Amino acid sequence: MRPFLSLALLVATAPQAAPRVPAPAFALAQVQQVPAPGAETSVPPPSTQPQSLPEAPVGPASRPAPLVPAEASAPPAGVRPNAAPAQGTGEVPASEPSRVDDTATVPAAEPAPTVETDSAPATRGVAGQEAPPVPDDAPVLASDLGSDAPRTTDAQQQRLVNGAPLYNPNVSVHIVQKKRFADEGRHELTVYPATVQVNGKYTRHAGTAAHYTYHLQENFALQVMGQYNWHSNESAFNLELIDKVREQAQAASSLLLVWGAHAGVEVTPLYGKFAFLNNSLAQFSVVLSGGAGIGSTRHLIRPAVTNDVEGESFQVPARFGDTGTKFMGSVGGGFRLQFGESYALRVEVRDLIYTARVDRVDGCNLADFEALEAARSTNQDFASLNLSGSCRYEKFDGVDPKTKKNYREDIILGRDLVAEPSSDVLNNVSFYAGFSVLF
Amino acid sequence: MIARTLCAFASLAVSLAAPVAAAQDDENVLDNVVVRNRLYEPGGKLELSFGIGLPLQTHLTAHYVFNAGVAYNLFNTFAVEARAGYAASRHTGLARSISESFLNREDKRVTDELEDLWQMNLHGVAGVRWAPIYGKLSLLSDLPVHFQTYVWGGGGLASFKRNSVIQCTQVVNRELGICDNRTSVDDRGSATQDFWVNESRVAPVVSAAVGFRFFILDKHGVRLELRDWVFRDNYRVNLERDAWEAGQASGEPARSPGLTHLVQFDLGYTFSF
Numbered sequence: 001m002r003p004f005l006s007l008a009l010l011v012a013t014a015p016q017a018a019p020r021v022p023a024p025a026f027a028l029a030q031v032q033q034v035p036a037p038g039a040e041t042s043v044p045p046p047s048t049q050p051q052s053l054p055e056a057p058v059g060p061a062s063r064p065a066p067l068v069p070a071e072a073s074a075p076p077a078g079v080r081p082n083a084a085p086a087q088g089t090g091e092v093p094a095s096e097p098s099r100v101d102d103t104a105t106v107p108a109a110e111p112a113p114t115v116e117t118d119s120a121p122a123t124r125g126v127a128g129q130e131a132p133p134v135p136d137d138a139p140v141l142a143s144d145l146g147s148d149a150p151r152t153t154d155a156q157q158q159r160l161v162n163g164a165p166l167y168n169p170n171v172s173v174h175i176v177q178k179k180r181f182a183d184e185g186r187h188e189l190t191v192y193p194a195t196v197q198v199n200g201k202y203t204r205h206a207g208t209a210a211h212y213t214y215h216l217q218e219n220f221a222l223q224v225m226g227q228y229n230w231h232s233n234e235s236a237f238n239l240e241l242i243d244k245v246r247e248q249a250q251a252a253s254s255l256l257l258v259w260g261a262h263a264g265v266e267v268t269p270l271y272g273k274f275a276f277l278n279n280s281l282a283q284f285s286v287v288l289s290g291g292a293g294i295g296s297t298r299h300l301i302r303p304a305v306t307n308d309v310e311g312e313s314f315q316v317p318a319r320f321g322d323t324g325t326k327f328m329g330s331v332g333g334g335f336r337l338q339f340g341e342s343y344a345l346r347v348e349v350r351d352l353i354y355t356a357r358v359d360r361v362d363g364c365n366l367a368d369f370e371a372l373e374a375a376r377s378t379n380q381d382f383a384s385l386n387l388s389g390s391c392r393y394e395k396f397d398g399v400d401p402k403t404k405k406n407y408r409e410d411i412i413l414g415r416d417l418v419a420e421p422s423s424d425v426l427n428n429v430s431f432y433a434g435f436s437v438l439f
Numbered sequence: 440m441i442a443r444t445l446c447a448f449a450s451l452a453v454s455l456a457a458p459v460a461a462a463q464d465d466e467n468v469l470d471n472v473v474v475r476n477r478l479y480e481p482g483g484k485l486e487l488s489f490g491i492g493l494p495l496q497t498h499l500t501a502h503y504v505f506n507a508g509v510a511y512n513l514f515n516t517f518a519v520e521a522r523a524g525y526a527a528s529r530h531t532g533l534a535r536s537i538s539e540s541f542l543n544r545e546d547k548r549v550t551d552e553l554e555d556l557w558q559m560n561l562h563g564v565a566g567v568r569w570a571p572i573y574g575k576l577s578l579l580s581d582l583p584v585h586f587q588t589y590v591w592g593g594g595g596l597a598s599f600k601r602n603s604v605i606q607c608t609q610v611v612n613r614e615l616g617i618c619d620n621r622t623s624v625d626d627r628g629s630a631t632q633d634f635w636v637n638e639s640r641v642a643p644v645v646s647a648a649v650g651f652r653f654f655i656l657d658k659h660g661v662r663l664e665l666r667d668w669v670f671r672d673n674y675r676v677n678l679e680r681d682a683w684e685a686g687q688a689s690g691e692p693a694r695s696p697g698l699t700h701l702v703q704f705d706l707g708y709t710f711s712f
Contacts, residue, residue: 199496237498244550245541245605274574274588277516286576 181283181341183221183268183438188213190346192434195227198349199429202238202249203256206231209432213266221266223289225330227352232256233318234300251358252422255297255323260352262330264291285336287348295328295354299361301413307405314403321361321395321414328354334432344436349429357423361414363390369415372396376408479585479654481711482515490707492526492666499534499604500558502701503527504668510568510709518568520591522646526701528558530602538604538635539616548681550605551690552674555699557599557640559668564646566593584653589664591648597670601638606683609634636683644670652709662707672696 190211197205207229215221234254241247248254270286298320307314334348359365364372368391375385382393396411492504506524513519530538534556541547570589577583607618611634615624619633650664675690682689 201496201498240554241537244547244553245537246544246547247537247540270576272574272576272584274572274586277571284574284576 181338181438182218183215184218186215186438188215188221188344188436188438190344190434190436192227192346192432195229195430195432197428197430199427200235202235202254203428204231204233204235205229205257205428205430209434213436219268221268222263223266223291224261224263225291225293226259226261228259229257232258232298234303239303250420250422250424251299251417252356252424253426255299255326255354255356255358255424255426256320257328257352257354257428258296258298260293260295260328260330260354262291262293262295262328264289264293264330268336283338285338286333287336287346288333289331289348289350291330293328293330294325295352296325297323297354297356299323299358299417301361301410301417307403309404312404314405316400316403316405319410321417322363322392323356323358323361326354326356328352332432336436342438344438346432346434346436348432350432352428352430354426354428355423356426357421359418359421360390361417362392362395364388364393364396364414364418365391366415366418366421368393369411369418372411373415376411479657480515481512481518481587484512485712486510486512486518486520486709487712488520488522488662488707488709490524490662490705492703492705495665495702495704497531499531499537499553499556501529501531502559502703504559504562504703504705506562512711515573516570516587518570519565520568520593521563521565523561523563525561526559528560528600530604534604538607538618541605542607542610542616542618543613549677549679551676551693552603552605552678554672554674554697556604556674557601557670557672557699559644559670559701560598560600562595562597562644562668564593564595564644566591566646570652586651586653588651589649591646591650591664591666593647594643594645596641597644597668598641599639599670601640601674602633603636606636606678606689607634608636608683608686610684640673642670642673644668648705650705658711660709660711662705662709664705664707666703666705668701668703669698672699 190213192209192211195205195207195209197203207227209225209227211223211225213221213223233256234249238249238254241249266287266289268285268287271284272286273281273283275281300318301321302316302319304318305316307316330350330352332348332350334346336344336346338344361369365388368387371385371387372382372393374380375382382397385393387393396407396414398408399406486509488508488510490504490506490508492502492506494501494503504524504526506522508520508522510518510520537553568589568591570587572588573585574588575583575585609618611617611619611621612624617624618635619627619630621627621630623629646666646668648664648666650662650666653661653663655661672693673696674693676693678690
């Protein structure tokens with residue numbers, strides 16, 4: 001009885017000890033704890049039995065013979081069904097050497113195959129006794145797969161490509177095998193301290209943005225984003241045209257975005273990894289996003305000028321007029337570089353697309369400006385005018401106590417903006433660099 | 440019995456200790472993999488490359504750069520490269536629009552030339568390429584793609600030309616903004632000569648780039664890069680309309696003309712020997 005007890009103990013612990021021993025390819029099939037989501041390729045097994053590979057080391061001679069479960073349809077414990085979704089941490093046991101792409105110079109015996117079955121795992125142990133809990137990453141015997149298990153029968157199937165049994169029908173080979181951090185079900189908060197417009201022909205924007213992302217699936221997420229441009233002005237190029245050749249962009253083409261908010265989706269179609277100077281390994285994803293929302297716009301009415309009053313000069317800052325809230329679309333793409341389980345860096349380019357039609361400035365249309373200009377010439381009180389309800393005429397009235405600038409002088413500039421109503425679809429392409437916290 | 444029990448426990452202890460040792464071994468394997476997993480090692484190889492550069496943004500000029508290069512990879516991460524090529528360049532529609540309208544603008548009789556109007560043509564640069572990042576990604580789920588990310592920096596010489604959009608030495612039709620010998624007022628293409636002031640020069644150029652090089656098979660590669668060509672601008676200020684329309688030199692060179700940047704998206708092919 002005692003020898004049987006000793007044997008039972010050894011059998012129970014053997015699956016845990018097995019990974020340190022190079023697995024004989026004909027006998028052991030490494031099981032992944034979590035299948036790498038996304039990129040992997042599986043070679044569908046034909047209905048043949050596996051054979052030994054000449055490169056594989058032979059296991060100990062004293063190893064007990066594998067035990068076959070009673071039910072042929074029940075795969076051994078620890079074998080993950082094919083349909084199992086990629087969940088959890090995404091950690092694959094570090095001992096799993098089936099990194100095809102990693103094995104350009106790895107000895108041929110290192111890659112171990114991954115066997116996938118379609119059935120639920122068996123829970124019964126030897127002789128009807130309750131088997132001890134078996135870890136998910138425990139290797140299983142290929143012979144446990146039943147009589148339907150595939151078998152490599154020729155040299156072609158046993159051929160190794162870069163150390164990996166790409167043509168072996170028994171194995172599932174992962175191209176980029178290991179996605180170390182799973183995203184599904186996680187929240188991500190991203191802050192972009194600086195966003196800079198990169199296509200500023202007539203406009204310049206710089207701001208700060210933040211977005212919240214909920215990863216609904218491994219490769220699909222919902223996203224809400226907000227952005228505030230703390231700098232938005234006409235470009236030096238536009239000012240140069242005004243100064244040198246008396247030309248400028250149409251009002252709609254030089255509309256400035258003050259803030260924007262939009263919601264959308266993000267997909268992660270590609271992921272990969274890289275080594276920096278051969279010393280450190282990092283994982284990255286290619287992200288693509290799209291969404292829609294609204295944005296607040298303004299337009300430059302008057303650039304900064306010097307106001308000379310009674311022999312004294314005052315610097316008058318640039319003046320902008322509110323041109324309303326516009327519908328906004330967003331598309332973008334970039335890279336997400338993940339550090340550890342909870343942090344990531346993001347580098348993206350986003351195009352904020354918004355419709356631009358300038359027919360009102362500070363709520364005043366052309367008729368309002370005409371009335372204001374007429375009232376200004378007669379020094380009439382603006383409050384007595386019959387203006388549209390949205391016109392904030394007080395913005396064009398009075399004198400700034402600091403700069404002595406008479407705001408009534410800006411009426412003609414506001415009227416010029418709406419005199420020829422213009423429309424355009426603007427593409428505000430910006431570069432975003434930020435960091436994320438995942439939780 | 441004691442001996443048998445000890446034997447069983449010893450076996451058990453060895454078996455339980457195995458995963459710990461295995462984990463340590465695996466860490467070593469992981470670290471080694473980072474170093475060893477280069478499928479492509481360009482070090483010591485000569486390379487030929489061809490590329491087309493498209494403008495990312497156009498203001499007054501647009502450039503389409505065609506160039507060829509030869510590089511030698513001193514190491515896997517470091518290479519020296521020489522590139523030469525030709526940039527087909529033109530004025531944008533905005534520049535033409537400005538030139539036509541300015542002919543008839545009488546309220547601006549003294550002005551400065553516009554910045555960034557030099558067009559690069561022939562060019563040759565030499566530089567270094569540092570590719571500290573070697574990575575791979577999964578493309579279309581089952582296609583592993585190996586790539587390098589690099590930065591490039593160098594300099595050389597380029598020939599430039601500049602056609603003014605302000606100074607017309609022989610106004611043909613001021614209202615229509617015509618300053619050439621076109622045979623039909625509506626057909627700009629019928630002109631064989633224009634009368635805009637033009638200049639040319641050869642000047643130093645500095646180029647910097649950041650990009651990706653994707654390996655295809657052993658010898659081929661595709662290059663995607665963002666490249667900036669930088670050169671010193673040069674233009675005149677305080678120009679008088681009466682003088683330039685009389686064909687006389689006017690104004691003086693700008694004291695601080697600044698730098699012109701031509702930012703291109705470059706798509707290229709590389710062949711490694």
